[in-house]
Amino acid sequence: MTTVSNEVPIARRANAIIWVNRLREMAMIPVIVVLMIVGFIIAPDTFLSVENLMNVLQQQSELSLLSLAEACILITGRFDLSLESTIGLAPALGLLVPMYFGLPTVWAVPICLGVGILIGVFNGTLVVRFGLNAFIVTLGMLIVLRGLQTGTSAGKSLFQEPASFSYLGSASWFGIPVSILVCIAAYAIGIVTLRYFRAGRALYAIGGNVDAARAAGIRTGRTVWGVYAIGGFWPALAGVMMAGRLGSVAASQGNGMIFTVFAAAVIGGISLNGGRGTLFGALCGVIVLGLIQNILLLAGVDPLWNPAINGAIILVALILTRLTSGKSQN
Amino acid sequence: MGEPVTPIAQARGVTKRFGTTVALDDVSLSIVPGETHALVGRNGAGKSTLVSLLTGLTGADSGTVLFNGEAAPAISDRDGWRQRVACVYQHSTIIKTLSVAENLFLNRQSERGPISWPGLRRRAAELLESYEVDVNPEQLAGDLTVEQRQMVEVARALSHGARFVVMDEPTAQLDAGGIARLFRKVRALQERGVTFCYISHHLEEIYQLCQRVTVLRDARHIITAPVDELDTDALVAAMTGPEAAASHLLGETSSRTRKSGPPALAVRELTLAGSYESVSFSVAPGEIVGVAGSASSGAVALAETLAGMRSPTSGVVEAAGQRVRAGSVPDALKAGIGFVPQDRRATGFVPELSMAENATMTVPRRLGRAGFLSPRRKAALANEAVRTLDIKTPSITTPLYGLSGGNQQKVVMARALASEPCALVLIGPTAGVDIRAKETLLAAIDAAAAAGAGALIVSDELDDLRGCDRVLVMFAGRLTAEQSKGWQDADLVAGMEGTRDDR
Numbered sequence: 001m002t003t004v005s006n007e008v009p010i011a012r013r014a015n016a017i018i019w020v021n022r023l024r025e026m027a028m029i030p031v032i033v034v035l036m037i038v039g040f041i042i043a044p045d046t047f048l049s050v051e052n053l054m055n056v057l058q059q060q061s062e063l064s065l066l067s068l069a070e071a072c073i074l075i076t077g078r079f080d081l082s083l084e085s086t087i088g089l090a091p092a093l094g095l096l097v098p099m100y101f102g103l104p105t106v107w108a109v110p111i112c113l114g115v116g117i118l119i120g121v122f123n124g125t126l127v128v129r130f131g132l133n134a135f136i137v138t139l140g141m142l143i144v145l146r147g148l149q150t151g152t153s154a155g156k157s158l159f160q161e162p163a164s165f166s167y168l169g170s171a172s173w174f175g176i177p178v179s180i181l182v183c184i185a186a187y188a189i190g191i192v193t194l195r196y197f198r199a200g201r202a203l204y205a206i207g208g209n210v211d212a213a214r215a216a217g218i219r220t221g222r223t224v225w226g227v228y229a230i231g232g233f234w235p236a237l238a239g240v241m242m243a244g245r246l247g248s249v250a251a252s253q254g255n256g257m258i259f260t261v262f263a264a265a266v267i268g269g270i271s272l273n274g275g276r277g278t279l280f281g282a283l284c285g286v287i288v289l290g291l292i293q294n295i296l297l298l299a300g301v302d303p304l305w306n307p308a309i310n311g312a313i314i315l316v317a318l319i320l321t322r323l324t325s326g327k328s329q330n
Numbered sequence: 331m332g333e334p335v336t337p338i339a340q341a342r343g344v345t346k347r348f349g350t351t352v353a354l355d356d357v358s359l360s361i362v363p364g365e366t367h368a369l370v371g372r373n374g375a376g377k378s379t380l381v382s383l384l385t386g387l388t389g390a391d392s393g394t395v396l397f398n399g400e401a402a403p404a405i406s407d408r409d410g411w412r413q414r415v416a417c418v419y420q421h422s423t424i425i426k427t428l429s430v431a432e433n434l435f436l437n438r439q440s441e442r443g444p445i446s447w448p449g450l451r452r453r454a455a456e457l458l459e460s461y462e463v464d465v466n467p468e469q470l471a472g473d474l475t476v477e478q479r480q481m482v483e484v485a486r487a488l489s490h491g492a493r494f495v496v497m498d499e500p501t502a503q504l505d506a507g508g509i510a511r512l513f514r515k516v517r518a519l520q521e522r523g524v525t526f527c528y529i530s531h532h533l534e535e536i537y538q539l540c541q542r543v544t545v546l547r548d549a550r551h552i553i554t555a556p557v558d559e560l561d562t563d564a565l566v567a568a569m570t571g572p573e574a575a576a577s578h579l580l581g582e583t584s585s586r587t588r589k590s591g592p593p594a595l596a597v598r599e600l601t602l603a604g605s606y607e608s609v610s611f612s613v614a615p616g617e618i619v620g621v622a623g624s625a626s627s628g629a630v631a632l633a634e635t636l637a638g639m640r641s642p643t644s645g646v647v648e649a650a651g652q653r654v655r656a657g658s659v660p661d662a663l664k665a666g667i668g669f670v671p672q673d674r675r676a677t678g679f680v681p682e683l684s685m686a687e688n689a690t691m692t693v694p695r696r697l698g699r700a701g702f703l704s705p706r707r708k709a710a711l712a713n714e715a716v717r718t719l720d721i722k723t724p725s726i727t728t729p730l731y732g733l734s735g736g737n738q739q740k741v742v743m744a745r746a747l748a749s750e751p752c753a754l755v756l757i758g759p760t761a762g763v764d765i766r767a768k769e770t771l772l773a774a775i776d777a778a779a780a781a782g783a784g785a786l787i788v789s790d791e792l793d794d795l796r797g798c799d800r801v802l803v804m805f806a807g808r809l810t811a812e813q814s815k816g817w818q819d820a821d822l823v824a825g826m827e828g829t830r831d832d833r
Contacts, residue, residue: 018468196444198437201428205436208425215423216436217408275427 028268028284035291043298052294054177058245060290061179062087064283065238066257067264068190069231071282074265075194076227077207077274079134080123083235083261085145087254090115090236091243092149094165095158105162112165113236119145120232124225142258150251158249168237169244179241186234190279203227207274260310264289267317288317336399338363338494338525339384339415344393346379353379355549356393361494366516366526368536368557371546372569372764377529380546381496384527386411397494416487417496424479426472430454433471434486461485462518477508481515488524495519496527501535502762505625505790506826513539531764532791533562545569570766591615592651594784595636595667595753600645605631606807608645613753613784615650618775620795621788623804624826630672632804633788636755637669638662639677650752663692668751668783670742670759674735678742681731685723686712688730689744696748715744718777720770736767743771747778754778754785760794772797790826792819 039047046052066083073080094112098105119141126137171178194200202223205213214220235254243249268285270277292313296306337360346354354376361367371377382388383395386405395402403410424433431454432439439445454467463481465474474482480500487495497516501509516526516539528540536543537557545552545568552568553560560568593612600609606628613619623629634640636647641657648654649665662669671677679688689712690697696711697703712726719740723733730738739760746754754775760768776797779785787794795801803811803825811825 015466017470017473018466192444198439198445201432201439201445202437204428205425208427209423212423212425213436215408217412218437271427275425 028281028288031288032284032291035288035295039291039295039298042295047295047298052298054180056290056294057180057183057287058177059293060286061177061183062238062242062245063257063260063264063289064183064286065186065234065241066261067268067282067286068186068279069234070261071265071268071270071277071279072190072194072203072227073231074270074272075207075274075277076203076224077210078127078224078227079138080228080231081135081138081258082119082123082141082145083231084254084256084258085142085149086116086119086232086235087239087242087257088249088252089145089149090119090232091165091239091249091253092153092158092251094240095160095243095249096152099160106164108162108165109240112240113233116232116234116236116239117229118232119236120229121225123232124228127228128221128225146255149253153249153251155251157251159247161243161247161249165240166244166247169241169246179245182237182241186237187279187283194279199223204275207271207276209275260289263314263317267314289313335362337361337396338398339527340396340399341380341383341390342394342396344380344383344390344395346383346388346391352549354383354390357546357549357551358393359384359544359551359554361525361527363493363525364520364523365542366520366528366540368540368543369527369529369546370531370533370536370543370565370569372766375546375569376549377546378498379549381417381498381527381529385415385417385496412490412492414492415494415496416484416490416492417498418480418483418487418500419498422479422483424471424474424483426470428471429467430458430465430469430471430474430482431467433482434458434467434489436486457485457489458482461488462515475508476503477511480504480512484515484519488519493523494525494527496529498529499531499762500528501530501532506823507624509535531762531768533565533765536565537562566765593648594650595755595786596646596648597636598646598648600632600635600647601643602628602631602635602640603643605640606804609804609809611802611809613786615752615782615784616779618779618785618787618798620798620801621786621804622790622795622801622822622826623788624790626806627804627826628807629788629804630757633669633755633757633786634671636662636753636786637667637671639671663749666749666752668692668746668749668754670746670754670756672757672761674739674742674761679730679738679745682729684727685716685721685730685733685741686726688741689715689726690748692745693748711748712744715741715748719744719774736763739763740767740771740774743774747774751778751783754783755788756785757788758791758794759787759789760791768793792822795822 036048066087069083070080090112093115094108097103097111098107123138123141126132127134168178168182173181194203202213202218205216205218206220206223210220239249239253242253264285265277265282266272266285267288268277268281268283270282293306293310296309301309340360342358343356344354344358345352345356357376357380359369359380369377369380383390386402389405397414402414425436431451434454434457435450439450451467458465458467461481461484463478463485465478465482471479471482484495500512504512520526528536530536540557542554543557543560543565544554545565547569594615594617596612598610601607609632611619621629621632631640635642635656638654638657638659638661646653647656649667652665654665654667655661686708690708693711694703697707709726715721716723716726721740721744722737730741733741739762743759746756756775759775760771763771772794775785775787787798789795799815801813801817801822802809803813803822805825813822
């Protein structure tokens, strides 16, 4: 009947909760293992081959960079839908601008990356400076940027890629495609920054409670702005990689990709409400989606069914995350 | 009569206007080191504005703020303010998605370079230990209880070096046990030389904790005096001005008679696994029954079950002799149960909707047939509520977020009364409202009972329970005692804390 007696279980419960939270960060690892086993059963000869797995990773490399950008923006409690247009417009302008102004072709990659950052800065300005709703701003930007690309490229695919442009998407180092190495490096930088540096932790603070973050002396506006700017850089880099892998920049490059980006982020445990989730989780989400697509291909499923199956998988993944986390997502 | 010591914090003739309204009019306040200084006043008296001036959230239009006799730092110098004054706000400034350790050292996790998590946890554990806060630094802040969260906020505030802490209604969300523990901590910190400015609607807390009290009314400074020189009546008079004192707060009620007929509300062997067990009681028409219980007693869960928000494991609920289907809010409403939920912000109202829509939300059928809502009838009902509950609102079309907390609570009460219920179930009906609003709300309950409704008030605030015909005491999920009107505070508190048997 005394108050002392029920304090011990409270402490024990606290410890249990800490452990559950820790395990949740690793929730996608068993899923990946299960998918590997399923893949092995379906195609024992090909699935686990280095070549096949490299292929999966390389195909997911562009998606992974977009998810990296989106995850950071989501953790900060904001949105960016326009990433899927940046991945098309930035490389298109990277090719078109030097052509139009007669600049040397080495300018292609820097211009592409610069365009990406500029788009991010513009998004960030509208959201932070003018206080506009991120969802609507970036939806508008998605449409505008796509239109700029079809307008400037006259709706055609661009094939005249200089060597510097096609390098990232086609070269290999030590037998590993460079694009995979770039992604690994990008994620390594992101994970370390978000976990071990004040600037990275500020994203979580802002996404968790922006007033509390401001009260702690975090420059919230500037940070959000920076996250958007960097959030424009990664899709531009992904655009170079995609252009190199496919050999051209299609007018529709990246079209519809944003849904997969969000799916990967949410499957990986990033909260759409901000403040929660890790880049490692987002990366796992990307890999899960890639493995599923690969298994369907190897199982000989008619690709016409892919959208339906992909959509269903996203829903199942969300239901599973809901069940394992026990909290509702809004 | 000058101050013998330099005040640790001082406001000299500060004035603050928001548009045309004067929030503070030439107010002075000085707080001497080591004291706990109460700041009281009704909602809108200017307490919050004075707090934001003292904590550097806004600047004064005229007048000055001083710390230890020196001018306050510039508004932009957050670090400067943090070293002088700390504030535990009513609304938590903790980031729920981060660990306790990170919250304690937010934006100073490391001096420079990468963060050492083991080091951060160790520093957090040391800090918590030095203030005797029993919290695991690795826990997510969102998993803490209100009480733990406040202590973490206090520890964080003091770790910045401030020796002056403003506490803005820290007990609003605590039960009696939590309040007692908070007070113990505050007293321990007082002994270590920490100065407090304490804001509360609960006058008894001020007498327990504070040495001096300052009363604000209508944006003006009314009086500053040692608490022993100002009794409750004088304090209430200072807060409310030269008007009638509150009678309902003293437990005076109109002459009501219990009506005959089936009980307005009857509960038999009601059990909700993990919350309460085989609870039985009944409320007669015209009767007001209180349920006193701490946050862990299951009393709130019991009330929520009656309103249909939770499904009981077993047992029967009847309203006016008719059995109510369990776990369904529509059925509870249809059966005539009006409900005031515990947390008005979470479940009491929709802030963006107008006052009229909120007040009539439970009674679409009274507004028209087949889903059509007659604006005229809605306005009529809303105007009636404004009149009977004395709701201060610019208009019935004003969105509810534009109203003060006390008036919001009145609208929630209006919503419960709109269906002309045969039974009222009210959880903490006067939580976080000022003394005048409290009076109005309790009078409304009294009037509803006089008109033949049975009312059940679940609360751990003694003021709410004083007007009840009888009070059931709930502890650890069971009804443990019944007190008839005229009970002693100590008996009730002891029953709620479960320490009765030890006496």
